[in-house]
Amino acid sequence: MKLVVQVRLLPTPEQAAALEATLHAVNQAANLVSQTAFAAGVTREYALRKITYGELKAAGLGAQTAQRVIKKVVDAYTTLRANIRAGNLGPQGSPRRKRAQSKPIAFRPSAAQPFDDRCLSWQLDARTVSIWTTAGRLRGVAFTGSADRIKTLTAYRKGESDLVTRDGMWFLIATCEVPDPPVATPDGFVGVDLGIANIATTSDGKRHSGRGLNAVRHRQRELRARLQAKGTKSAKRLLKKRRRKEARFAANTNHVIAKQIVTEAERTGRGIALEDLGGIRDRVRLRKPQRVTLHSWSFHQLGSFIAYKAARAGVAVVHVDPAYTSQACSSCGHVDKRNRPGQETFACTSCGFAEHADVNAARNIAARGVAGWAVSHAADDAA
């Protein structure tokens, strides 16, 4: 699988200045290329290179960097087209879509820039990189990262890395191609129910509370309201920083939960059954008071963290239809709305089985995981 590994650069003030000047230069060049592309209606790489390459070289960019800049612009237009096609900018004729199509794509002065192996080399043992800049090649730029990340980089780094600056810090984001171990045949499944009060509940009865995350979101929301009311430039900047902080916190929470679930499944030789998230937006829409608390992307993120950690550990993952998992009895299968006398309680009106509502749902998901695995592998055997 493709994996991105981020390390933090620790440049000296002089090195940081050179990196900053470089990002400014390449993004200025990207804006030039973007304007040419827009004016000429040309967004194919080869054609665009023909009309902009000479200019970029003349502006002092190296051959590799000039090509990276052109590719970056081409990729940005490809992404914009895909977003328009997917309806992410609204329907045809919507103001947002019109605005996006009415002018060249613009790059921020400090937008991320990809570097290939000729412009960036890694000295992993020494924890340094050597990187091309407009002030010449910088050697011995220190970086730091966990032992795990360095190991992954050493074994699997491949292709380009992005140079990124954020909140005054510098990062390299490298792509690694990590081979997946074979998926072990599971001996049963851990079912995972996703929710708001409990972000994730397993069929073993482990509840991963959303309390910390919900508290942070609540605080952020209040602060956001105050800052938005202010509307000043510094308030806007602070808002942006806060939003990123909240997203980081949520991502970190999801990482921790995903890791615990995958570790437990691996330890017990089981697979993981997850709800098919296609319908989660509809289901969640029903819970109005909590709607603002929920970011459905957060569920998708948790699902994808579990999926990739599981793939790395050779743990099977099955996605199951989540319909009625909250109303069905995980003991006798009886489905009834009245099985749920309260938000947290499940009590079967037929057999009397009682359990925490989320745990009951997770047990249903686990059972569907077993069935789903059997069906998909019966098909394999028949083929």
Ligand SMILES: [Zn+2]
């Ligand atoms: Zn029952």
